Amino acid sequence: MGVFVVGFWVLSVICVILYLITRSTVQSSSDAKFKSFQSTYIVVYLLAMAADWMQGPYVYALYAAYGMSTHQIEVLFVAGFGSSMIFGTIIGSFADKYGRRNNAILYGVLYGLACVTKHFNNFHILMVGRVLGGIATSILYSTFESWLVYEHNKRGFEGDLLGSIFSHAIFGNSVVAILSGLVAQTFADYFGYVAPFDVSMTILAVMCVVIMFTWVENYGDQNSNISESFSSAFRSIKTDYKILCLGLIQSLFEGSMYTFVLEWTPALTPPAPAEQAASRSLLVDDAKDSDNHNGTIPHGYIFAGFMVACMIGSSLFKILLKFSTPESFMRPVLFISAISLITPVLFPGNQLIIFIGFLVFEVCVGIFWPSLSTMRSKYVPESTRATIMNCFRIPLNLIVVLILTQNLRIDLIFKCCTTFLLIATVCQQWLHSLSLKQKSSPNESVSSGNGSDKEALMNEESAA
Numbered sequence: 112m113g114v115f116v117v118g119f120w121v122l123s124v125i126c127v128i129l130y131l132i133t134r135s136t137v138q139s140s141s142d143a144k145f146k147s148f149q150s151t152y153i154v155v156y157l158l159a160m161a162a163d164w165m166q167g168p169y170v171y172a173l174y175a176a177y178g179m180s181t182h183q184i185e186v187l188f189v190a191g192f193g194s195s196m197i198f199g200t201i202i203g204s205f206a207d208k209y210g211r212r213n214n215a216i217l218y219g220v221l222y223g224l225a226c227v228t229k230h231f232n233n234f235h236i237l238m239v240g241r242v243l244g245g246i247a248t249s250i251l252y253s254t255f256e257s258w259l260v261y262e263h264n265k266r267g268f269e270g271d272l273l274g275s276i277f278s279h280a281i282f283g284n285s286v287v288a289i290l291s292g293l294v295a296q297t298f299a300d301y302f303g304y305v306a307p308f309d310v311s312m313t314i315l316a317v318m319c320v321v322i323m324f325t326w327v328e329n330y331g332d333q334n335s336n337i338s339e340s341f342s343s344a345f346r347s348i349k350t351d352y353k354i355l356c357l358g359l360i361q362s363l364f365e366g367s368m369y370t371f372v373l374e375w376t377p378a379l380t381p382p383a384p385a386e387q388a389a390s391r392s393l394l395v396d397d398a399k400d401s402d403n404h405n406g407t408i409p410h411g412y413i414f415a416g417f418m419v420a421c422m423i424g425s426s427l428f429k430i431l432l433k434f435s436t437p438e439s440f441m442r443p444v445l446f447i448s449a450i451s452l453i454t455p456v457l458f459p460g461n462q463l464i465i466f467i468g469f470l471v472f473e474v475c476v477g478i479f480w481p482s483l484s485t486m487r488s489k490y491v492p493e494s495t496r497a498t499i500m501n502c503f504r505i506p507l508n509l510i511v512v513l514i515l516t517q518n519l520r521i522d523l524i525f526k527c528c529t530t531f532l533l534i535a536t537v538c539q540q541w542l543h544s545l546s547l548k549q550k551s552s553p554n555e556s557v558s559s560g561n562g563s564d565k566e567a568l569m570n571e572e573s574a575a
Contacts (some may be wrong), residue, residue: 145272184533195504198242207340211261277484278481340495348502361503421473
């Protein structure tokens with residue numbers, strides 16, 4: 112207990128110091144229009160993330176309270192990731208043709224309906240909710256960023272300022288995650304496990320209203336149909352290796368991250384001798400560990416520590432961006448993330464070392480999110496941005512589904528995560544080499560990225 116609590120407070124002090132340093136030393140724009148634009152996006156983004164965080168801690172608990180069997184709960188979780196992989200990819204790509212603003216509102220509607228289903232103790236209705244939630248998740252992680260990048264370029268703001276927006280968004284997301292956990296706990300204690308979902312639904316309604324009054328609509332390629340959008344997206348992935356590298360990095364890192372989210376509790380909880388010897392199902396034993404060892408580790412402090420570490424990462428991103436490029440500094444970051452997740456394999460049962468390793472991984476997560484978004488803004492073509500981003504959620508969700516459905520030992524799971532992250536490091540090195548080659552050939556035609564995006568926007572405005 113002590114090491115986790117001390118770790119949280121030490122990290123909090125470091126986080127505050129780094130925040131003050133980056134606030135005073137990292138250059139930002141004094142343009143009132145940019146600050147207003149940044150605030151408009153971040154408010155909506157944080158509302159969207161708060162609604163998501165509000166639900167997370169109580170999904171399993173609600174299903175268990177309804178008397179669902181372990182197998183039924185496992186099927187529901189797999190359905191969520193499977194829905195995101197199949198249906199979410201298609202519906203998320205609608206943003207390019209039918210509008211990013213409309214798709215963001217659709218996220219609120221679908222996720223709100225998913226919250227409604229939580230009121231029914233019926234497996235089939237809950238399954239519908241998981242499918243809707245999976246689709247909403249795909250929209251969340253593609254549409255909002257696509258809207259931001261388009262509007263940022265259209266309004267003529269400096270390209271470097273985009274990284275600042277992403278960094279502030281990730282920092283704020285970590286704060287929102289902690290606050291959401293506290294609010295969800297309070298409502299669950301007073302009104303039951305379904306109450307956090309009602310709060311989430313309220314937040315989603317507020318988010319939709321804010322979007323309708325503050326966001327303008329923007330599109331990718333309105334003239335192409337969905338099949339053409341996917342054909343164009345796959346063509347871009349096939350012909351531009353920079354986009355391929357980004358997609359592989361996203362899938363491998365986020366697949367490892369989602370697996371880590373499901374596995375950190377059993378990795379930090381000292382198992383009973385019988386449990387140590389037994390091979391187990393991931394979701395089943397995650398629940399068992401939470402129930403049988405509820406007092407062994409302070410889950411709230413550990414989760415809060417992870418979020419503070421993520422905030423530290425977002426501050427480090429701003430410092431790194433001042434001296435280097437994401438293409439360059441993400442190489443050691445990804446390698447360090449791989450080493451950090453091997454700690455449960457090398458030091459099984461050693462809570463201190465494993466906890467430190469997990470904190471280091473969360474710092475890497477805090478650097479990864481704004482870095483990936485910044486790199487995507489450079490290389491992913493505007494016309495099919497949302498479609499391409501959703502395409503790479505297919506292997507991401509496939510990784511998680513495969514791990515969910517296998518009886519893998521915890522050490523094997525973390526070995527897989529480490530391998531994925533090492534491959535991502537190699538892909539990052541490849542991307543770095545390609546970016547250097549592009550810089551050395553300034554006359555080379557580039558089919559994607561901010562340059563062509565801005566040119567397309569200028570042509571669009573001229574035509575108007």
